[in-house]
Amino acid sequence: MSRAAAKAAPPEAAHRRELLRQMLLIRTFEDKCVELYSAGEIRGFVHLYIGEEAVAVGVNEALTADDNVVSTYREHGHALARGIPADAVMGEMLGKTTGCSRGRGGSMHLFDVSRRFYGGNAIVGGGLPLSIGVALADKLRGDQRVTACFFGDGAVAEGEFHECMNLAALWDLPVLFCCENNLYAMGTALERAQAQTDLALRAESYGMAAWPVDGMDVAAVERAARSAVEAIRAGGGPHFLELRTYRFRAHSMYDPELYRDKAEVEEWKKRDPIDLLSAGMRDSGELTDDDFQAMNDDLTREIDTAIAAARKAPAEPVENLTRFVYSPESS
Amino acid sequence: MTSAEMVKTTYREAMRAAIREAMQRDDRVFLMGEDVGRYGGCFAVSMGLLEEFGPERIRDTPLSESAFVGAGIGAAMAGMRPIVEIMTVNFSLLALDQIMNNAATLLHMSGGQCNVPLVIRMTTGAGRQVAAQHSHSLEGWYTHIPGIRVLAPATLADARGMLWTALQNPDPVLIFEHGSLYNMQGTLPAGAGAVDIRSAAVRREGTDVSLITYGGTLGTTLAAADALAGDGIDAEVIDLRSLRPLDDQTIVGSVAKTHRAVIVDEGWRTGSLAAEVSARIMEQAFWDLDGPVERVCGAEVPMPYPRHLEQAALPQADVIAAAARQAVG
Numbered sequence: 001m002s003r004a005a006a007k008a009a010p011p012e013a014a015h016r017r018e019l020l021r022q023m024l025l026i027r028t029f030e031d032k033c034v035e036l037y038s039a040g041e042i043r044g045f046v047h048l049y050i051g052e053e054a055v056a057v058g059v060n061e062a063l064t065a066d067d068n069v070v071s072t073y074r075e076h077g078h079a080l081a082r083g084i085p086a087d088a089v090m091g092e093m094l095g096k097t098t099g100c101s102r103g104r105g106g107s108m109h110l111f112d113v114s115r116r117f118y119g120g121n122a123i124v125g126g127g128l129p130l131s132i133g134v135a136l137a138d139k140l141r142g143d144q145r146v147t148a149c150f151f152g153d154g155a156v157a158e159g160e161f162h163e164c165m166n167l168a169a170l171w172d173l174p175v176l177f178c179c180e181n182n183l184y185a186m187g188t189a190l191e192r193a194q195a196q197t198d199l200a201l202r203a204e205s206y207g208m209a210a211w212p213v214d215g216m217d218v219a220a221v222e223r224a225a226r227s228a229v230e231a232i233r234a235g236g237g238p239h240f241l242e243l244r245t246y247r248f249r250a251h252s253m254y255d256p257e258l259y260r261d262k263a264e265v266e267e268w269k270k271r272d273p274i275d276l277l278s279a280g281m282r283d284s285g286e287l288t289d290d291d292f293q294a295m296n297d298d299l300t301r302e303i304d305t306a307i308a309a310a311r312k313a314p315a316e317p318v319e320n321l322t323r324f325v326y327s328p329e330s331s
Numbered sequence: 332m333t334s335a336e337m338v339k340t341t342y343r344e345a346m347r348a349a350i351r352e353a354m355q356r357d358d359r360v361f362l363m364g365e366d367v368g369r370y371g372g373c374f375a376v377s378m379g380l381l382e383e384f385g386p387e388r389i390r391d392t393p394l395s396e397s398a399f400v401g402a403g404i405g406a407a408m409a410g411m412r413p414i415v416e417i418m419t420v421n422f423s424l425l426a427l428d429q430i431m432n433n434a435a436t437l438l439h440m441s442g443g444q445c446n447v448p449l450v451i452r453m454t455t456g457a458g459r460q461v462a463a464q465h466s467h468s469l470e471g472w473y474t475h476i477p478g479i480r481v482l483a484p485a486t487l488a489d490a491r492g493m494l495w496t497a498l499q500n501p502d503p504v505l506i507f508e509h510g511s512l513y514n515m516q517g518t519l520p521a522g523a524g525a526v527d528i529r530s531a532a533v534r535r536e537g538t539d540v541s542l543i544t545y546g547g548t549l550g551t552t553l554a555a556a557d558a559l560a561g562d563g564i565d566a567e568v569i570d571l572r573s574l575r576p577l578d579d580q581t582i583v584g585s586v587a588k589t590h591r592a593v594i595v596d597e598g599w600r601t602g603s604l605a606a607e608v609s610a611r612i613m614e615q616a617f618w619d620l621d622g623p624v625e626r627v628c629g630a631e632v633p634m635p636y637p638r639h640l641e642q643a644a645l646p647q648a649d650v651i652a653a654a655a656r657q658a659v660g
Contacts, residue, residue: 134408167393326438
């Protein structure tokens with residue numbers, strides 16, 4: 001199918017194509033990050049989302065541009081799905097002033113307040129209280145926004161998680177809790193860290209609707225998120241999705257992965273969210289190999305352009321070191 | 332009633348008046364914390380405000396310090412002007428992650444996008460025989476953190492006036508209210524309102540020695556100055572008021588005049604705010620000094636319960652006066 005034909009495709013097919021494009025964008029972006037990290041151009045901690053793309057893309061489809069997102073340190077996917085331009089995210093990866101946080105944050109602290117994207121947070125569970133506050137602000141003002149808060153299975157062991165589930169339910173706040181259960185808190189498997197591994201059940205105990213979702217199936221994620229967001233907007237209070245997913249790469253850039261079997265990783269890769277969607281699209285004739293290749297090529301060019309721009313972008317002058325510690329009007 | 336007319340009040344009532352005024356002036360302001368509503372506040376600061384403003388804006392929270400302090404940060408980031416009350420400084424440790432890792436860092440790590448115009452109020456200090464886990468003065472710890480401001484109102488005027496100015500500040504402000512001050516009585520002009528939150532204040536002028544303190548030990552230090560006057564020593568008393576940033580100019584200006592300094596700080600001596608003030612005097616006024624800087628600090632012990640031991644652990648007027656005599660030589 002040519003690109004001209006794609007425009008004329010039925011809305012469902014066009015929508016699937018867009019979901020595929022977004023997941024591929026995240027995958028392509030991160031594949032390039034691996035190269036840049038190996039070359040020493042990206043430093044620090046970099047937590048790849050590869051394998052989990054369906055979660056960010058599916059959830060974001062259920063949100064409007066006016067909704068809020070609070071994220072984690074594994075947030076390249078959330079940021080890109082939210083529509084933060086790849087240039088701005090790549091600029092941040094390289095620590096340049098063109099980065100979405102002016103280079104101050106790096107991989108773990110992507111922010112874009114214009115898109116109501118309230119950041120990557122590198123303290124596990126640390127974003128949960130922020131999401132409560134952002135949602136409380138909307139509730140107090142009578143604004144109809146939903147706040148989507150992403151966190152991993154590791155956060156469920158934190159005290160803050162339980163404080164926040166309680167507060168959200170008690171105050172009936174419009175929060176969509178998106179628990180990305182990738183089965184490992186760094187190297188600690190879920191069953192080695194949690195006495196009750198049914199995470200939706202634990203959220204449910206706080207009196208909110210909660211259910212597990214196949215986090216490798218972008219359509220399933222989108223359906224679940226739409227249904228939850230609709231219920232939240234209708235005044236149904238907080239909802240919790242346990243998005244069952246898997247990261248294909250190490251916790252951070254490299255680790256020896258002594259904590260899991262290679263066979264387990266390979267088994268999950270058979271359910272790669274990009275392959276799952278694209279295979280279905282091929283079966284129904286919506287996507288040819290050439291289409292897929294063309295999409296990949298376009299995205300590779302887009303990311304290469306972003307990298308070139310980030311490389312050329314100015315670094316923050318050292319004289320500005322202590323800028324943004326306090327607001328100008330505060331000092 | 333004219334604004335110049337003096338009215339009797341207490342520190343507690345002055346704080347309450349400040350909260351009420353802020354709630355009336357700005358719809359974005361709300362108060363949130365443990366027992367701030369129906370109970371009226373652990374120290375009765377917010378008594379009556381629930382009836383006046385309702386449960387949405389005088390918001391009782393569960394015992395979830397990290398969640399409600401973090402919620403205050405999130406709400407501030409999203410455009411509100413929350414006042415979060417933490418019952419006592421000891422409990423603030425349960426929210427330290429949110430204060431340190433979010434409130435103090437969001438503006439910087441977002442490259443200037445995420446202001447956190449949040450005010451956190453909490454009770455600090457010892458003197459009420461509430462033992463080791465309810466008697467800390469940890470405000471000095473908080474002054475270590477770039478990105479926040481730390482205030483210590485020691486007078487009725489500051490209890491009345493610091494809150495509004497803090498709420499106008501685009502960055503997080505921590506206000507430490509010493510527990511021994513709530514019942515302090517006095518008078519304020521009927522029209523008392525906002526005060527600056529940048530400068531230290533000279534509470535008593537003198538020429539022989541600078542006694543530098545803040546918060547709950549201001550009264551003790553002024554008593555020491557009175558005792559010293561009886562000995563013919565004319566002490567100047569500086570109330571720091573803002574603990575971060577420190578008003579170096581007022582501190583150094585006083586030392587340049589008196590050539591001697593005693594720092595009084597209820598916090599533990601090691602790594603204390605007193606150590607920071609001392610270092611700044613050394614850096615900026617060394618050649619003005621006629622002798623070493625003295626410090627009178629809290630004893631380095633988890634606070635014991637019995638009154639005589641607690642008093643022995645806290646800066647007392649006679650010890651401050653002795654340190655001043657030592658400094659004067």
